[in-house]
Amino acid sequence: AQSVTQLDSQVPVFEEAPVELRCNYSSSVSVYLFWYVQYPNQGLQLLLKYLSGSTLVKGINGFEAEFNKSQTSFHLRKPSVHISDTAEYFCAVSGSGNTPLVFGKGTRLSVIA
Amino acid sequence: DAGITQSPRYKITETGRQVTLMCHQTWSHSYMFWYRQDLGHGLRLIYYSAAADITDKGEVPDGYVVSRSKTENFPLTLESATRSQTSVYFCASGTDKKPQHFGDGTRLSIL
Numbered sequence: 001a002q003s004v005t006q007l008d009s010q011v012p013v014f015e016e017a018p019v020e021l022r023c024n025y026s027s028s029v030s031v032y033l034f035w036y037v038q039y040p041n042q043g044l045q046l047l048l049k050y051l052s053g054s055t056l057v058k059g060i061n062g063f064e065a066e067f068n069k070s071q072t073s074f075h076l077r078k079p080s081v082h083i084s085d086t087a088e089y090f091c092a093v094s095g096s097g098n099t100p101l102v103f104g105k106g107t108r109l110s111v112i113a
Numbered sequence: 114d115a116g117i118t119q120s121p122r123y124k125i126t127e128t129g130r131q132v133t134l135m136c137h138q139t140w141s142h143s144y145m146f147w148y149r150q151d152l153g154h155g156l157r158l159i160y161y162s163a164a165a166d167i168t169d170k171g172e173v174p175d176g177y178v179v180s181r182s183k184t185e186n187f188p189l190t191l192e193s194a195t196r197s198q199t200s201v202y203f204c205a206s207g208t209d210k211k212p213q214h215f216g217d218g219t220r221l222s223i224l
Binding site: 032034041042043044045046049090094098099100101103104105106 | 117148153154155156157158161171203205209210211212213214215216217218
């Protein structure tokens with residue numbers, strides 16, 4: 001079964017600084033990878049996903065992620081964060097085909113003015 | 114606007130009681146999901162449904178019952194609530210086993 005590890009439970013960062021949220025997954029022949037964001041008192045929203053093709057995936061709100069098969073990683077990046085990016089971020093993985101997603105435990109991003 | 118509605122948003126009940134959490138979607142998605150979110154565990158899949166009258170267990174199904182008589186509704190029932198089921202519950206929908214849209218959650222406290 002697939003598993004995913006989010007290496008940091010909390011990441012504080014100053015406004016307008018760059019940020020990287022790390023995600024590693026268990027190896028498989030092929031995987032689908034996702035990042036979701038959860039704002040306070042809300043459900044999750046899909047930020048971006050990797051299914052195949054280009055390893056650099058661009059998502060909403062200026063976020064991007066890079067699929068690295070050799071390192072089994074799918075780190076999320078943003079070059080300049082805003083206060084409004086303060087939220088919980090979840091990485092998720094599934095095997096190829098129609099299999100359910102497995103979520104990481106989340107990383108809480110706190111943007112400081 | 115299409116979306117997912119969960120009700121109630123907040124619920125307090127006692128151990129041993131039956132409680133049902135409702136979920137209604139207007140996306141016409143075939144798949145629907147129930148997750149629970151707990152500190153330190155992230156989101157864990159309880160049950161999912163591929164279509165009306167088709168349901169499957171997820172990672173943590175014990176103590177929960179689901180039904181799906183209509184495509185748009187997917188209620189989750191705790192037949193005899195326990196304190197360990199205190200959690201935030203999220204309903205989601207999608208066109209396959211990857212959820213695309215989530216509701217705003219139901220915060221359930223069991224005393």
